[in-house]
Amino acid sequence: MRHDAPLAPAATRTTCPYCGVGCGVLATPDGLGGATIAGDGEHPTNRGRLCSKGSALGETLGLGHRVLHPLKRNAAGGYDRVSWDAALDAVANGFRAIIDRDGPQAAAFYLSGQLLTEDYYIANKLMKGFIGSPHVDTNSRLCMSSTVAAQRRVFGSDTVPGAYEDFDSADLIVLVGSNTAWCHPILFRRMQDNRRERGARLVVLDPRVTATAEDADMVMALKPGSDAALFAGLLVHLTDRGLVDRSYVVRHVAGFDETLANAREIAPDVTSVSDATGLPAEQIAAFYELWASTPHVVTAWSQGVNQSAQGTDKVAAILNCHLATGRIGRPGSGPFSLTGQPNAMGGREVGGLANMLAAHMGYAPDEIDRIRRFWQAPNIARREGLKAVQMLDAVADGRIRALWVMATNPAVSLPNADKVSAALAGLDLFIVSENVLSNDTLEARPHYILPAAAWGEKDGTVTNSERRISRQRAFLPLPGEAKPDWWIIGEVAKRLGFSEAFAYAGPHEIYAEHAALSAFENDGTRDFDIGAHAGLDRAGYDGLRPVQWPAPSRQPGGTDRLFGDGGFFGPERRAQMRPLAAPKLAAQTSEDFPLLLNTGRVRDHWHSMTRTGFSPRLSAHIAEPSVSVNPADIARFGLAEGGFARLASIHGTAILRVVADGGVAEGAAFAPIHWSGETASDARIGALTQPLCDPFSGQPEMKATPVSVAAVSYRFEGFVLARKPFALPAESWWARLAVQGGEGRLFATNLSIDAIATLMRERFGTDELTELIDRDGGSYRCAVLRDGRLLAAFFLAPAGRAPLWDTVKAIFADPTAAVESRLALLAGRDPGGTDPGPTVCACFGVGLNAIRAAFEAGAATAEEIGLQLKAGTNCGSCLPEIRRIRSQAGASEAA
Known part of the structure; x- marks a missing residue:
């Protein structure tokens, strides 16, 4: 053995930067600027598994598309490279001039669930604490703010009560508005393991029959917007069956009688629920009986519930049923929000939402005073700020004159996106912190583009959907002149005159301050408390293991579940069940706009593809933007399957490939959100979606926009x-x-x-x-x-x-x-090889032809395909498609 051989690089434990599942990752640098990626078998979230997106992270680390130096817009509309000092001085001077002229309210930050908690914390502290403007909001407003609003209204705090372990021990799992198989595949594998090993039942409630529905025991394709009516009817059913946990309600819940009376008005019987939802009465009755007779129930939801003009009420309707039966905060039981982004929860914790101040505290006078004293910030904001859609309206009409966008792409993701792009272009000061050039928001020509560190280069923490804080650790050097977001924000703060409050030696000091604020004057009166971490030094921070909050100083090991024995954060430590508004859609179809457009995600891509779009593996399964339409509507509107259609709303248009999908109801259409002006000629779905918002959460309705459809022909x-x-x-x-x-x-x-x-x-x-x-x-x-x-x-x-x-x-x-x-x-032939066909399994690059050949050779199940080809054995998100291929093969044999 050679003793002078170089040591192999050690793997770094870090956290995946995609969805809110928060999987642990082992990243090993390859010495060429990239890394090999594997799941962390010791992380309690994923236990070594990764989905297709996480597995392909190593393909997204190249520098060819990176912003590597500070850039300043020149008079010709192009960009010149400038020094960090010049850029930071100009940004600070620009903010100062606008604030002096128009007041703090003219300045705003628009943040992202892609930021680390430390970045979020310092941005929020600067704007709300020291500049004095409340206008800090985040793209998380678009994915989970209705859950935040509902939990605050009902629990008195933004608290997810349960843990992922509940998916392992539940006897019934109800998924509402969530294509979990594609959007949270690692959790879906846990649910499927439970079905296989313990016999748990899975019910899917969704207007669209998705890949998730293909592996369910009951599929309920309800009308868009009718979720609250279904769960109001369930509350009535549980009461009439005598299944309300009266002891739990009396001790821990307020508002039951008023909420029940309201539910009887909305859904007095199964017939009325059938009329509201479009579901057969017998299916509704069967679902109610299954929910009522199964003590260990987890009801989980995602964007299909949240992205609604009545999203807060939909979530509250679910919470009401769990509270009424005491099925909350106990193993295998509880309501569960499946968060969209890797650090949407962390952003909520630090106050990244416009209606929160910091550490889960809002704008009550005592909370403002507490945070003011802790930060020593005499200019602290004293009222709620503008939420995302409102914020961009204020940019459009000139009330906000300076905006700093960090780690997000609002020109693609916000509703009425063409208006957003035009508004951004009219700012007096427009700054973007970004790590890639492939971002439509840059087309609005910001005055400064600041090169931010990317995943693999930055150091901090994120919090996943089960309240678990994990470390995201750097394993690659900072390229060019890229800097962490916390450093960039801190340098601007110093130039604005706030040096003492922003003199951080590193993210460990920011995190320790964040933890100390969570515990400040708390004594169990607030849900978010990580006081056990307030004294962490750099070594303790570097070694921090995944932990679920609350983790107060007396309980450093964290907390699995909350509210099993009450202890809510409303008045008298009670939950407050909430009556609902009459369920309805925010906008209706018409002769001019006869379809309701639903939007969402595909299996292997993420947001606007500024990361996944650079992975050949992730681009192989679904390669182009499309609209899925029921075959009856394809005939009705003169479309051609595989052809093209122009969708139009009152806000904008898109041209998409037509896909026939019997899982889409007649009168509906579904289009993925991922394609941008960078990746397609005419497929920005945000340009069509309506900016109608939930009155409590401010979350826009992204699931039911009225559109027209017409065939488009090409030669x-x-x-x-x-x-x-x-x-x-x-x-x-x-x-x-x-x-x-x-x-x-x-x-x-x-x-x-x-x-x-x-x-x-x-x-x-x-x-x-x-x-x-x-x-x-x-x-x-x-x-x-x-x-x-x-x-x-x-x-x-x-x-x-x-x-x-x-x-x-x-x-x-x-x-x-x-x-x-x-x-x-x-001729399209490879004389030296075989045609793999379209990719089915992105994790292992297995094509359709190989899977068909294996079935023809005698494989009988998806599990046997996994043994032969490995397809479906990692994240499992391709298993529904593999089973569909098997069914098609069987049908061909029968014919």
Whole structure:
């Protein structure tokens, strides 16, 4: 053994930067600027498992798309590189000038659940505590603020009562408005393990029949907006069956009689619930009986409940049923919010929402005074600020003149997004802290772009959906001049004259202060208390293990569950059951807008793809923006399956590929949110969605926007693969995605074959270009080869007969491989290999053809496919599709 051999780099324990599940990750630097990624078997959340997105994190760490230096907008609208001192001085001077002229209320921060708790804390402290403006809000407003509002109204605090272990021990799990199989796959695997090992039942309530529904015991496709009516009826049923836990209610709950009377008005019987929800009366009765007769019930929900103009009431309706039966805060029982972002919970803790001040404290006079004294901040904000949609309205009408956006992409994600983009462009001072250039918000031309550290480079904490605080640790050096967000904010604070309050030596000191504030004058009167961490030094912080809050000084090991024995944070330490407004949709369809547009996520992408969009593996399953429509509506509106449709609302338009989906109800449509102006020609769904908001939470309705639909025709469809970015003519529809070895685009166009051929010859010349032209058949194919190696490929065919790119993409993936046969390449064949077909399992790169072949060879179940091909054995989010492939194979055999 050589003693001088370099030691292999050690793995760093950190936390995944995607959804609110908060999985533990082991990251090992590869010495080339990237890292290999594995699940942390010791983290209690995921126990070593990772979903497709987490598994592919190593593919998203490249620097080619990064912001690496401070940038200042110049007079021509471009950007010049400037020093950090110049940028920070200008940002501070710009804020000071606007505040002096228009007052603190003219300044605002728009933050993100992608920030670490320490970043969030210092941003909130600067704006609310020292500048004196309450206008700090976050993109988490768009995903879970209705839950926050409901829990505060009902529990007296923003507290998730349960733990993930409840999904392991529940006998009934009810998922409401959550495609958990795709959006929280690691938790869904735990639920499926419970079904298999303990016989738990799974019920899915969702207007759309999703992949989650394919692995459920009961699927209830209720009308949009009718969730509260269903749960009001459940409360009536539980009462009439004598199943209310009167002892628990008497000791711990207020408002039961008023809430029950209200529920009887909304849903007096199963027939009225059937009318409201569109569900068969017998199915409703069966669900009510199942819920009533199963003592250990977890009801979990996500964006389908929250993203509603009545989202707070929907959550309250669920909480009411759990309170009435005492099924809360006990193993296997309770209401559970499945949070969308990795640190949405951390942002709530520090006051990142406009209606919170800090440490779960609001704007009551005693809370303002307490935080003012702790921060020693005489200029502290004294009233609630503007929530996200309101904030951008204030930007549009000139009330807010300076805005700093951190780690988010509001020009894509906010409703009525075209108006948002226009508003941002009119600011007197517009700053963006960002780590990637592929962000539509940058198209609004901020005055300064500040290079922020990315995942893998920054150090801090995040809190997941079960209140578990985990460390996110750096394992890569900061590239270029990138800096952590907390450092950038702190330097601006110092330049504004607040040096003493922002003299932090590192994130460990910020976290310790945050913990101390949570415990300050608390004595058990507030839910959020991590006082046990107030004395952490750098070593203690570096070694911090995952822990669920509250973790007060007397209980450093944390707390699994709350409220099993009461102890709420409302008046007299009681919960307050809440009557509901009459359930209704915020907007109705009409002759001009006959469909309700539902929005959501696909399996392998995240938000606006500024991270996942750089992973070839994650781009393989669903490659282009689409709209899913019921087959009856495809016929009704003259659409073509696989063709294109233009969706339009009163706010904007999009053109999307049409997918026939019987799981989408007639009169509805579903479109994913991920594509932006950077990744598609015309697919920004935020441009269509309406800015109608819940009156309590301010969360916008993103699940039911009235839209029109019309067919769009193109003469040709095809794909292009290139080593470098390849811009298509403006008339073309396209979707860009990462492929191994370069960039790919799927496209449709009305340009002629001759025009396309001319474009390719001008782009690449004729010496290295091999063409195959069939004008009569309407096809054009070309390959650019240099020294026998493929540099680019362009395939075009008549609309409806789009060429498949899987084989050509596989050849393109190896930039060093020699192409043995140009004719075979242009025919779409790989003479030296097999066609894998479209990707089904992103974790292990298993294609459709391999799975079909395994079934044809005798495999009988998805589990056997896993043993042979590994497909479905990691996160399991592809298991519903594998089972569907098996069913289709069986149907073919029967035919």
